[in-house]
Amino acid sequence: MTDKSKRINIDARSYTMILALVAIWVIFTALTGGGFLTPRNLSNLIRQMSITAILAIGMVLVMVAGHIDLSVGSVAGFTGALAAIMQVNYGWSTPMTIIVTLGVGLLIGLWQGFWIAYQGVPAFITTLSSMLVFRGAILLVTKGVTISPLSDSFKLVGQGYISPSISIILGIVGGILYLIFEMRSRQAKMKYGIDVSGWNAGIMRIIGVLLLISLFVGIMISYEGIPIPVLIVLGLVIVMTFIANNTTFGRYVYAIGGNREAAAYSGVNIKKTNMTIFLIMGLLSALAGIVLTSRLNAATTSAGTGFEMDAIASAIIGGTSTLGGVGTVPGAIIGALVMASIDNGMSLMNIDYSILTIVKGLVLVLAVWMDVSTKKRTV
């Protein structure tokens, strides 16, 4: 019981998925004659994953609370289009564009939250409506044409790299911060008289995390450095995991998804919590939109199509329950990695897009089936 609160909260399904991920990587490495496992390709892979990951992080919250958000693709497309218009048509600066676009994301979240939390319209319906509304809105604001090119500074968000030397510094700082965090949490536990025996497990974990950081930075600097969108995702994972596990809002989300009535009887403000969830989802959708436009260096009318399915699939593969109450942010990232690896590996092998889509669809069922069947055995 001692290290539960500080353990990165990954559940059984995620462990299965980490194994599956390793298996997928081994297979693709073999099939591509090593082409898959080059620093360049790995760097590309996680860069490609970043947009799905940003959306999946928000989707975990939404789904844990027992909702769903079908509109994230359209909203990302729409906010991305707005960003392009601000830059191209109005010549706004990059910081200004980003701030206003994120603000629009919040407003969209407010709109959805109003219907879902305060008017009691199911999220499925509300977001299905928004999916259509914002798909239409994209056409409306872009007048059906592609908008480009964007300024160099804006392109950095989705395409830029942190230079290798700064990447190394970041890695070292990250490692040190992690060590400090571990020490302090140990001290805090001792202060409360909570059993902190078993330094061994703790040391293994610390070594594991530090190794992971070094490996990551090592691979990234072998190419161009840490991609900026990946840095954004990493930041979000840390912040959102903290929110999910260590803030009252986060725990209320899980309580509402687990048993809404019991949560209400325990004094949880369900409306406010639901509203906050959709505000966060709106914000993250807009962030995804910015990264998308920046990466493509353009806003297209079809931008973001189908992203909601990738995000939902990532969350589910990563252990989020469709019934609510269960799910983790790191899990969803692993889910997103699984999806992106399949995408990346198969396109390396020049496999047709049609087959790729079929495989991705099958993987979703397979992942959940694996989880269900392992659970059965351990009853």
Add this chain to the structure above:
Amino acid sequence: MSDEYVIEMRSIIKDFPGVRALNNVTFKVKKGEIHALCGENGAGKSTLMKILSGVYPYGTYEGDIVVDGEVKRFNNTRDSENAGIAIIYQELTLVKYMTVGENIYLGNEPIKNGIIDWNKVYADAAKLLKELHININPRTKVMNLGVGMQQMVEIAKALSKNAKILILDEPTSALTEAETELLFKILLDLKQRGVTCIYISHKLDEIFHIADTVTVLRDGSTVCTDCVADMTEDKIITAMVGRELTEQFPRVEHTAKDVVMEIRNYTVYDPDIPDKKLIDNVSFEIRRGEILGLAGLMGAGRTELASSIFGGFNARREGEVYINGEKVDIKTPIDAINNGIAYLSEDRKRYGLVLLMDIAENIALPNYGKISRFSVIDNNKKIKYANSYVKELNIKTPSITQKAANLSGGNQQKVVIAKWLMSEPKVLILDEPTRGIDVGAKHEIYNIMNKLVDQGVAIVMISSELPEILGMSDRILVMHEGKFTGEFNHKEADQEIIMRAATGGK
């Protein structure tokens, strides 16, 4: 009754992660008897029955199950049904939106020419219900039935599968007295027809009423199996808890102080029928340092009154609530909690617990204000509180990170009690606080109530068990059909006076 055993469970061992729930249990049931199974919360009663009924399949436990002299390996509940074993869980498993007939034959629908023969469904269901002397129309939707009747439907469902052995896990914990009587009549009737019955209950008087034999489990082992005729209540209790329990109700004289909460002219309307009053213009007050017992029959409106005061009952209401002399407007449980009111619901699975969450989180849920700063939770404080309540209430669990779903019924109840204790309320409303709790734990809870009252908490205790009302309350209010029909000091009250008021008589 013959001497052969219909069921023999031999040397059963069942492990859960971190807990050995059953350790070498031997359990033998004779044909045609009503066999009671007793034991403290977490002793392993439900687990043993889940093994017998195939919920935990062959291979997940050690030991043998012998039915009618034949060793059986059940892979699922269907296998055990085929062997004539049916289990009725404490949580009813009927589909609310389906009719009684549909429920009885769910999964076993009679088929004619490839389609369901509905006429046969309803004709057979009617016949079955009639045999059991249950007076309900098989075309009624289950959601329109009370808990008691739903239980009868469960029994009918079990019998429709030709069950020879019927297992009932705490069947009466949600039944009214009349319903309990009816259930007993049916069970005795079934006994005449040669059906064997295994009966789990924490209510010892029931066991003496209907059981022939009793087996006591303690900490996952069999303590004894005896003829009920050779047993006394005290003997069973001693076998259960491993020591003697002196008085059942630890009465402590309290002195009531100033009024903390006052309810004036309170009316609650039926959520479905706008003009029907569930609570009709009641007024009462509760003082610091007293236990107010709310007595009455089930359905009298006590739960509606309490949950409405707490802001949890979604229906129109009128009247005023004063806390420490100040008028308050409680719209939601949040307002109630902020005003120092805590309400322990009678339905712990529905309103009390998030089953997917662990013990620590369940206890902390209404109390995050206390262990967080700027919304950031101090997880160490959470662990500390949880550990101290697990110890104080003697919650049986390997660790506080155990999911609430994995606890035995009584230990779940203790978790809900812990979460409201942690909120340090001024007014604590307990709705059937000892439901599903064993005698030893009841005693602990009574002691805690006394301690709280001494600290100045006001307790409102709703209970359908008269001995509990009489044994613990300082003052007793009796409710009948939404009105108070009597108020007594505990010294002047007895069962008869209260029952008369509870049934509306003067």
